[in-house]
Amino acid sequence: MWNKKWVRITLISLAGALILGLSAYSIVLHDQNTSLKNQISAVYQRSFEELMSDMNSLQTKLYKLEAATGLNQYSMLLTDVWRQTGDTAGSLSLLPVSYAGTSALTQFINRTGDFCRSLLRKLSLGQSITQEEYDQIKKLAASCGEVIKSLQELYGKGFPQDGFSEAVFIPENDEKGTLDFSNQEFPRLQYDGPFSESTENKQPEGLGKNQVNQQQAAEIAAKFLGVDAGTLTADGECNGRIPCWEFSGNQDGRAFLISVTKQGGHILWYRKDNGGGISAIPTDQRYRELSKAAQQYLAEKGYGESAPSYAQFYNGMAIINLAPVEKDVVLYPDLIKVWIDIYTGEAVGLDANNYLMSHKPRDLKEPKLTAEAAREKVTPSLVVSSTRLALIPLETGEEKLCWEFTGKIEDRDYIIYINAETGQEEDILMIQHTNDGELVM
Amino acid sequence: MANKLKRPLAIMLLVMLAVLLYGCVAQPAASYKLGSSGEEVKEIQRRLRDWGYYKGPVDGKYGEATRAAVIWFQKKHGLVADGIVGAQTAEKLGIPAPKSGGSVKSGGSNSDLYLLAKLVYAEARGEPYKGKVAVAAVVLNRVESSQFPDSIPKVIYQKGAFTCVDDGQINLAPDQESLDAARDAMNGWDPSGGALFYFEPNKATSKWIWSRPQIVTIGNHIFCA
Numbered sequence: 001m002w003n004k005k006w007v008r009i010t011l012i013s014l015a016g017a018l019i020l021g022l023s024a025y026s027i028v029l030h031d032q033n034t035s036l037k038n039q040i041s042a043v044y045q046r047s048f049e050e051l052m053s054d055m056n057s058l059q060t061k062l063y064k065l066e067a068a069t070g071l072n073q074y075s076m077l078l079t080d081v082w083r084q085t086g087d088t089a090g091s092l093s094l095l096p097v098s099y100a101g102t103s104a105l106t107q108f109i110n111r112t113g114d115f116c117r118s119l120l121r122k123l124s125l126g127q128s129i130t131q132e133e134y135d136q137i138k139k140l141a142a143s144c145g146e147v148i149k150s151l152q153e154l155y156g157k158g159f160p161q162d163g164f165s166e167a168v169f170i171p172e173n174d175e176k177g178t179l180d181f182s183n184q185e186f187p188r189l190q191y192d193g194p195f196s197e198s199t200e201n202k203q204p205e206g207l208g209k210n211q212v213n214q215q216q217a218a219e220i221a222a223k224f225l226g227v228d229a230g231t232l233t234a235d236g237e238c239n240g241r242i243p244c245w246e247f248s249g250n251q252d253g254r255a256f257l258i259s260v261t262k263q264g265g266h267i268l269w270y271r272k273d274n275g276g277g278i279s280a281i282p283t284d285q286r287y288r289e290l291s292k293a294a295q296q297y298l299a300e301k302g303y304g305e306s307a308p309s310y311a312q313f314y315n316g317m318a319i320i321n322l323a324p325v326e327k328d329v330v331l332y333p334d335l336i337k338v339w340i341d342i343y344t345g346e347a348v349g350l351d352a353n354n355y356l357m358s359h360k361p362r363d364l365k366e367p368k369l370t371a372e373a374a375r376e377k378v379t380p381s382l383v384v385s386s387t388r389l390a391l392i393p394l395e396t397g398e399e400k401l402c403w404e405f406t407g408k409i410e411d412r413d414y415i416i417y418i419n420a421e422t423g424q425e426e427d428i429l430m431i432q433h434t435n436d437g438e439l440v441m
Numbered sequence: 442m443a444n445k446l447k448r449p450l451a452i453m454l455l456v457m458l459a460v461l462l463y464g465c466v467a468q469p470a471a472s473y474k475l476g477s478s479g480e481e482v483k484e485i486q487r488r489l490r491d492w493g494y495y496k497g498p499v500d501g502k503y504g505e506a507t508r509a510a511v512i513w514f515q516k517k518h519g520l521v522a523d524g525i526v527g528a529q530t531a532e533k534l535g536i537p538a539p540k541s542g543g544s545v546k547s548g549g550s551n552s553d554l555y556l557l558a559k560l561v562y563a564e565a566r567g568e569p570y571k572g573k574v575a576v577a578a579v580v581l582n583r584v585e586s587s588q589f590p591d592s593i594p595k596v597i598y599q600k601g602a603f604t605c606v607d608d609g610q611i612n613l614a615p616d617q618e619s620l621d622a623a624r625d626a627m628n629g630w631d632p633s634g635g636a637l638f639y640f641e642p643n644k645a646t647s648k649w650i651w652s653r654p655q656i657v658t659i660g661n662h663i664f665c666a
Contacts, residue, residue, distance in 0.1 A: 086591055093590040093599040100649065103588040110587040169601030170638070172647050195587035238657035240634020240666075246657075257571055259632075269630060278488060278535030281517055286493025312628065315621060319628055337629060343491045351630055434551075435518060 044160045047094040052151050054088040059144035065137050074123055078116045085113025098167040101176035108186040112140050114193040139187035154178060192396035199397055204242050206359030208264035217245035217260040224267055227251055242356055244268050266356055272348040274341045277316015281437060282342060294320040294338040297347040303336060312437035316342050330390040333358040333399055367401060367420035374403035374418040377425060382407045382414060392417055392427060400426050473526040477503040481536060485526055488534050489514060553593045557623040560597050562615035563605035572660035573619060575633035577626030582637055636664035
């Protein structure tokens with residue numbers, strides 16, 4: 001009897017303690033949970049409020065542009081707009097919204113900034129803003145107004161704190177979420193820049209006409225690699241901007257991947273396992289040898305003469321960037337990457353994407369400016385080590401023939417481009433020496 | 442009863458102590474210097490020769506020529522140029538050296554590369570190498586696209602854009618292959634063919650994602666525009 005009673009008492013008190021403990025624990029959890037929820041919703045709240053104030057200030061600046069006449073005001077306002085759009089898109093990206101509902105707004109913000117940057121560039125070249133561009137600025141400001149109106153309405157309804165059914169970025173069906181700009185008409189901007197329609201829809205120019213089927217592509221790949229076409233495995237197709245057939249296989253016990261364009265039958269890229277290795281920078285002498293190997297490789301593969309520009313070193317490989325050379329002009333838009341195994345000097349990779357996107361017959365004109373005249377346009381503090389003619393791609397997608405001056409200011413390495421026709425300073429690049437090799441910034 | 446437990450417990454404690462001690466003590470600064478010899482020295486000479494620093498014979502004897510080559514190599518890589526292959530120089534040369542604490546290097550100045558590698562590891566560690574590069578390329582394609590934010594961190598941390606950010610896997614340390622894949626993508630290799638999205642066909646229930654134009658299938662992922 002005693003025993004049973006004691007057992008019962010023990011059990012009940014144990015259960016009681018357990019319940020008490022669990023309740024206490026759940027209260028702690030609940031508190032933590034609430035605190036975390038509050039913190040997250042504070043981030044959403046802040047991002048949304050920032051988005052609203054950013055849109056407001058974008059609109060104000062765009063309207064101010066309409067009123068401005070002085071170059072200094074233009075420059076300041078355009079710079080402000082361009083800088084602000086990056087933050088605005090950043091605020092939007094922190095909100096739990098769906099891609100389908102907001103990608104049009106992100107695009108509007110990005111293109112507005114990009115457009116203003118292109119206007120800044122025009123102004124810096126001494127050109128003026130056209131009536132059409134004024135009209136576009138006005139339309140942009142009006143669109144900002146519509147966006148602000150929608151945002152304010154949502155804010156009035158307690159968004160994003162209440163009424164916040166969290167939208168997912170990739171929806172199940174086509175849900176747009178509460179923040180939905182998919183039906184809003186944003187102005188189409190006519191300009192050239194990294195985010196412009198013309199750039200995003202750029203088509204490859206270096207492919208040629210004929211189409212190759214998978215079998216023909218296999219033969220092209222086999223010939224390129226020096227293997228039997230029968231040993232290749234077909235990996236299907238890739239229908240991106242440059243559609244191609246893909247293959248894989250083994251050569252000398254090393255796996256390789258290769259991709260042949262459907263149009264024109266060119267090698268888009270090729271990579272062979274090099275067996276790995278260390279990430280260290282070779283001596284200048286060894287680097288020259290590796291560059292020469294890369295140049296020879298490109299010549300053998302039919303790309304003609306090329307000039308090495310910069311390189312990185314990792315996993316026992318050097319990745320060397322080479323620009324084809326035509327009539328003594330270095331063609332940077334057609335830059336080709338070649339991977340060289342540092343141990344053996346063998347080419348273990350090729351990336352011809354830029355080449356196939358940009359390469360075309362070009363009418364390269366004689367430079368109007370002599371190298372000496374162009375040198376006068378370069379800062380006198382640059383100690384020039386080499387000079388050559390180069391065709392460079394601009395952000396706008398245009399290509400410009402320039403005199404290229406490579407040299408040093410104190411111990412820093414620069415490459416400066418002077419337009420060979422107008423004498424404009426088109427670009428200033430800095431070479432950064434990292435532990436992986438050179439980076440051109 | 443109590444005695445029976447004591448022995449395994451004691452053994453466990455001993456093992457733990459041994460592991461701890463090993464961690465503390467077993468880090469001899471294995472260095473190779475003037476007078477050293479052996480297979481490791483041969484390997485050092487071979488690497489220095491292939492990278493252009495050493496012209497002498499690969500004989501496994503650490504002589505003046507090897508020392509000079511090591512100093513040259515150290516200067517070129519910003520290491521202390523003492524002519525001794527210590528832990529840091531050994532690591533750069535890829536010679537096995539005792540590990541000193543965490544072996545995974547964080548990106549440092551190259552934080553974008555490291556973040557991208559973390560994403561690749563979290564999203565695609567079971568995928569073939571090409572598929573890893575393709576996942577990294579999708580991030581870079583988004584950075585270039587007008588429909589997405591304009592930097593690698595903004596794209597990766599875009600709310601809801603990658604599941605690995607929500608479930609915390611993004612915080613795992615990436616392996617070498619993920620770092621390589623991120624680097625290859627940053628060097629411009631894009632096996633995704635310009636894709637902006639990818640998904641696993643056997644897991645994705647979203648009708649929306651299936652409606653996107655498909656570009657290429659690599660491993661378990663379909664890449665689409």
